Amino acid sequence: xxxxxxxxxxxxxxxHLIAEAFGIESGYNNQVLNLELPDTLPQITYITGxxxxxxxxxxxxxxxTGNIREEKxxxxxxxKWGDNIKESLKLMSLVGLSDAIxxxxxxxxxxxxxxxxAKLYYLLLNGxxxxxxxxxxxxxDRETAKSVSYLFQKVIRKLGKxxxxxxxxxxxxxxxxxxxxxxxxxxxxxxxxVEKDYNKDTNPFIExxxxxxxxxxxxxxxxxxxxxxxxxxxxxVKDYIAAYYQDKLVGLLIATYRMWDxxxxxxxxxxxxxxxxxxxxxxxxxxxxxxxxxxxxxxxMARFNKVFEKAGMERVDDSVVKPPSGLKxxxxxxxxxxxxxxxxxxxxxxxxxxxxxxxxKDFLNEIGYLITPGGKYLEDEELVESFIDSPQQAGRxxxxxxxxxxxxxxxxxx
Numbered sequence: 262x263x264x265x266x267x268x269x270x271x272x273x274x275x276x277h278l279i280a281e282a283f284g285i286e287s288g289y290n291n292q293v294l295n296l297e298l299p300d301t302l303p304q305i306t307y308i309t310g311x312x313x314x315x316x317x318x319x320x321x322x323x324x325x326t327g328n329i330r331e332e333k334x335x336x337x338x339x340x341k342w343g344d345n346i347k348e349s350l351k352l353m354s355l356v357g358l359s360d361a362i363x364x365x366x367x368x369x370x371x372x373x374x375x376x377x378x379a380k381l382y383y384l385l386l387n388g389x390x391x392x393x394x395x396x397x398x399x400x401x402d403r404e405t406a407k408s409v410s411y412l413f414q415k416v417i418r419k420l421g422k423x424x425x426x427x428x429x430x431x432x433x434x435x436x437x438x439x440x441x442x443x444x445x446x447x448x449x450x451x452x453x454x455v456e457k458d459y460n461k462d463t464n465p466f467i468e469x470x471x472x473x474x475x476x477x478x479x480x481x482x483x484x485x486x487x488x489x490x491x492x493x494x495x496x497x498v499k500d501y502i503a504a505y506y507q508d509k510l511v512g513l514l515i516a517t518y519r520m521w522d523x524x525x526x527x528x529x530x531x532x533x534x535x536x537x538x539x540x541x542x543x544x545x546x547x548x549x550x551x552x553x554x555x556x557x558x559x560x561x562m563a564r565f566n567k568v569f570e571k572a573g574m575e576r577v578d579d580s581v582v583k584p585p586s587g588l589k590x591x592x593x594x595x596x597x598x599x600x601x602x603x604x605x606x607x608x609x610x611x612x613x614x615x616x617x618x619x620x621x622k623d624f625l626n627e628i629g630y631l632i633t634p635g636g637k638y639l640e641d642e643e644l645v646e647s648f649i650d651s652p653q654q655a656g657r658x659x660x661x662x663x664x665x666x667x668x669x670x671x672x673x674x675x
């Protein structure tokens with residue numbers, strides 16, 4: 262299809278001095294578009310070029326009607342944007358909003374890069390088949406823009422959508438991997454149209470990932486550890502695996518000792534927020550399974566995010582983890598609010614009273630695996646002392662014993 266667009270400039274009588282000085286005749290045609298495009302646009306079209314070359318005008322000619330108006334986005338937590346919470350959480354994980362804190366955040370509480378992901382999430386929720394975005398990632402730093410570009414094209418292709426994206430930045434091609442690049446130049450207006458055939462199996466981030474093995478001292482300073490929803494510290498750690506991209510820490514995996522058979526359990530998998538859903542979590546997991554094929558994972562997030570499946574692990578169980586038998590009735594007698602059980606701070610505060618901590622004495626078997634780091638065996642007396650004298654310890658134990666839904670994955674040996 263041929264697209265032409267020009268604006269006729271007719272100087273009025275009061276502008277005759279400017280017209281005479283610069284030779285602008287009556288009826289001067291200012292051409293901004295003159296290009297030939299395929300009759301049907303491919304899956305991803307990337308429009309780039311200098312400011313003022315006509316990118317936005319071309320977008321409108323192609324059917325673009327305006328950017329997403331932020332005030333029109335739902336004024337409620339992101340997980341409530343859709344009608345089906347489970348589907349919403351899956352879509353949020355798909356676009357890289359995979360932290361529990363993101364699920365309950367409002368749009369205006371997100372960073373710029375997270376807001377772009379939220380816009381994509383919103384479009385997908387509303388069933389948009391053609392996505393048009395002007396000034397695409399223009400406000401982000403270029404490294405973050407590249408990671409969001411790669412994520413964006415993954416989602417578009419996975420869901421069979423189409424996208425037309427315009428930006429003055431020309432550095433996104435190797436990450437967006439467009440099927441068609443339209444590049445404009447102003448003064449005078451010139452347009453170049455190039456069909457591309459990128460290798461869609463290439464992951465520019467994974468190719469440059471470096472893996473290192475670290476220790477406890479390193480982990481104490483690792484900023485990513487603080488991003489995990491369960492907190493930075495955990496007991497019984499045997500392995501710390503870090504992923505670096507261009508010398509920046511972007512991924513972290515830690516595994517603990519599995520007491521009953523000497524195996525390993527992946528207990529933390531954290532990816533830097535700017536590099537979510539790029540395959541780094543799966544890559545780290547796959548690397549670790551090469552070292553410890555007998556490793557497993559039990560996690561709530563795994564119910565919505567397929568990061569472990571992509572690493573080659575097998576999902577073997579979805580279950581509701583129930584508190585030890587009799588614990589609920591004992592808590593009821595102490596006016597424990599079970600609706601607040603998921604709050605660690607509430608559990609710790611509840612356990613500030615010694616009489617409440619005494620409840621845990623009846624559940625030593627269930628508590629033992631929670632507070633015996635590294636598989637070290639503690640006699641009952643030592644075990645009781647460790648939480649009876651510590652409201653913080655007892656509160657964390659009580660929080661860990663809460664009812665919760667979990668998914669379990671195991672490594673699959675060749």
